[in-house]
Amino acid sequence: MVAKRSKKGATHKDPYRDRESRKYENPIPSREFIMETLEEEGIPMNRHALADKLKIESEEQLEALRRRLRAMERDGQLLCNRNENYCLVNKRDLIVGRVIGHADGFGFLRPDDGGDDLYLSYKEMRPVFHDDRAVVRVTGLDRRNRLEGAVVEVLERNTSRVAGRLYMESGVGFVVPDSKRLSKDIIIPSSEINQADQGQMVVAEILDQPTKRTPPIGRIQEVLGDHMGPGMETDIAIRTHSIPVDWPDEVTQQIKTLTTEVAEKDKQGRVDLRALPLVTIDGADARDFDDAVYCEPKPKGWRLLVCIADVSHYVEPASALDQEGRTRGNSVYFPDRVIPMLPEVLSNGLCSINPQVDRLCMTCELYVSKQGTITRSRFFTAVMRSHARLIYDDVAAMLEGDAELTAQHAELLPHLHNLYQLYQVLQSQRAERGAIDFDTTETRIEFNDLKRVERIVPVVRNDAHRIIEECMLAANVAAARFLLRNKVPALYRIHEGPAEEKLTDLREFLAELGLSLPGGKKPTAGDYAILLDQIRQRPDRHLIQTVLLRSLSQAVYSTDNVGHFGLSYQAYTHFTSPIRRYPDLIVHRALKHAISKRKPDDFEYPKSELQSLGEHCSSTERRADEATRDALDWLKCEYMQDKVGETFSGIITSVNSFGVFVELEEIYVDGLVHITALDNDYYHYDPVGHRLTGERTGKVLRLGDPLTIIVAKVNLDDRKIDFVPAKPSLSEVESKPKPKRKRSKRKSKNSTSTSTSGKPDNSKKKSSKKKRRKSKSN
16 A cells, blocks of 8 residues: 655554554455545545545556445445545535434434434425435424424445236326335336336335425335235235345355355364253243253353354355355244245254254353352363254253153253253342343234135243343353453443433332332432332333333444443353344354464454444344334234124233324234223323323323223234224123212202292203303303
C-alpha cells in the first residue's frame, strides 16, 4: 500500500493494510482508509479520482475498488450522487437505516446507528418496501411530535419476490401480499399471469420496483396452490419472509466431497473421549443433535464435559458453505418442517451427534464446586462417541425410578444421577445469582394423517429439560469468560436492563396493586426475581408476570459485552448450537484462535465486521420468529374455523385502546374482543394499568382477567380470530344478589300518586326525572 500525504502534510498509510493482506491476495485500501481519504479531501470524488488518490492502477485492483465502493454504498457508508461522485453520508446530514412498513401504509426508518425511529408518511413510503435500506433526510416533527423523514435514496432493495393471493379485475391481475408490512398490491399485466387462477396463492417476481408515482409491477413466478392446501401456511411464511430454501450450486459442489463418516486423518491431534459415556438428551421430535454431556463427581464438586459438534472443522471461512450459512443466520423450525442453516449432510450427518458413531467436537471442560460455582474451565478439540440418544421424558422417568427404563439403561444411570446432582447445585446457584425465571407455556401442534391440525398441546418441562439447560448455560458463560480473558473479538449474547420509561410505567402499575420493585433506578435481575417470588401464590400472578416480561428488552448479538440482564450474567455468549446458529460458529472460530495462542489482532474478523454480523444475525433471528409465528397463526385460524359459535373460557393476555386479546384455556389460541363488541358503554383505556374501564357500568377488563367468549369470526387471510363476550346464563344472573332499592321516606317507589280526577298523577314523576337529569349534568 502506498503512503499518502494529507492536507496537513502528515504522511501515513492504511492502518488496516495487514488485515487486508491476510484476507486478499491482491489487497486494496480498506473501507476505513477510503472513508478517511474522503474525509480529508472534503469534497465528493468519483471512482477514478479516488483511484488516483489511492495510487490504484491495475485493472484487477480497479475492479476490486469498484466492488468495494458499491458495497460501502449498500451498507450506507457512502452515498453516490447524480454526478456519480462518492461522499460520506454523515457529510450530508442524512440518516441511513432500514425501512419498517406498517399495514396502514405509513412506516418508519430504523437508523443503523441507533436512536429514535423516523416516521415516514404514506407518501414517503410509496417508493420503498418494508426491509429496504434507505437514506432519509430529517424534515421535522409530525403531529405526534415524532421525527419525520423524507426518502432521499434507496440503498438496497430487499424485496424481489412477494407471496400472496392473486385477484383478477378486467383482465388485469394484482397480488395482495400475505405480509401485512407490505401495503402495496403488485400489479400483474395479463401477459405475466402465467396460467395462475383467481384466488390461488402465488409468488410474484418484482419486475419494476415502486416509485413515487408508479406501483410495483411483477409477474407470476410460482403458483403455490389453492388457498387452503396442506402445508400452505409454511410455504407462504417461507416466501413472505424471504427465507432461503434452495442450496446454491457452489454449495452443492462443495458438499459432494463430504462422506457420511469422519475421516481418520481428521481425528488426529484431538483428545480422545470415545470411552466416556457421553449422552445426548433431546426432545422426542428433535431434528438435530449438536450437544452431548458427561458428569463425574470430584472431591470438591463435579467435572462436567459439554461436547458440541465441531461444525467449524467442515465450514471454512469465506467458503460457499460459510457464505450460505451466514446469509441464513440460523435454522428455522416450522411445525411441519425445518429449514436448516447447513445442508443435511452436515446438520443430520457429520455434525449430528448420533449414537454409536465417531464425531468431531469442541469440548468445554468445567470444574464446578459443591456450591455451584465454576472454579476452572478449558476448551479443546476432541473426538467422541455418544453412548445413547435419550429423550427428556425418559430421563425424567428414570430419575424418578421407572423400573423398565432404569433396567434398559442401567449402565448410564449413575452418570445421569451425577448430572442431576450437579443440576441441583447449579439451580440453587442460579436462584442465589438472581436470574429471572418466568413461568411461560410453550405449545406444540400435532397433525393428523391429512396434515390438518389435530390438537394444540402444551410442552411440559421437567427436570431433564432443566439439566441440559443448566449445562448449556454453564458452557456459554465459560466461553464468554475465556474469550474475554484472551481478548479475542467475539459476538456476545447481550440483554440490557429495562428502559427508564418502561420502568416508570411498571412501577406505577405495581403501586396500584400494593407492590413495589426493589432496586431503585437500576433494578437487577435479582430484584425482579424477588418480586416474582412474592407473587407466586397470588391469583393475579400471571398478570403481574406478563407486565414484568414486557418491561424488558429483547436479547441481541453484539461485540460490546454489556452482560445478560435476564440471566444475571456479566458475560454470556452462544457456543452450544453451531449447527443451527451462525453466531455460535463464529464463537467456535474465536475459541480455536485463542486455543492456538494466536494474537487477538490477527483474528480474521475485525470488530467492525463482527458488529455488522451480529446485527445481521439478530435480524435473521427475528425473521425466523416472525415466520414461525405467521405459520402458527395460520394453523390456529384453520383449527378454529369449525368452532365458530362455540363458547370457551379464556384469559385476557393483552389490553389495547381498541379491545382486548383473549387466550383460550387448554387450546392456547388467542383472538380479539373488539371494543365495539363490549356492553353498550364508553370504555376508557389505561395503558399503565393495562385495563379498559366502562364509563357508565364501571366494568373493568384487565390483563390477566378471566373472560368467557364466543367465537364470532375466523379470517384466515388476515390470521385474525374475533370473539364476543358470552352473555351470562339465566342461572348465573339469578344467582347474583340483586341490588337493594332505596325507599322514599314518604312512599315507596312502587307506589303511584293519584289525582282527584282518579288518574295517576305524573307530575312528581316528571319532577323526579328533571332532578335526575339535573344531577347527572352536575
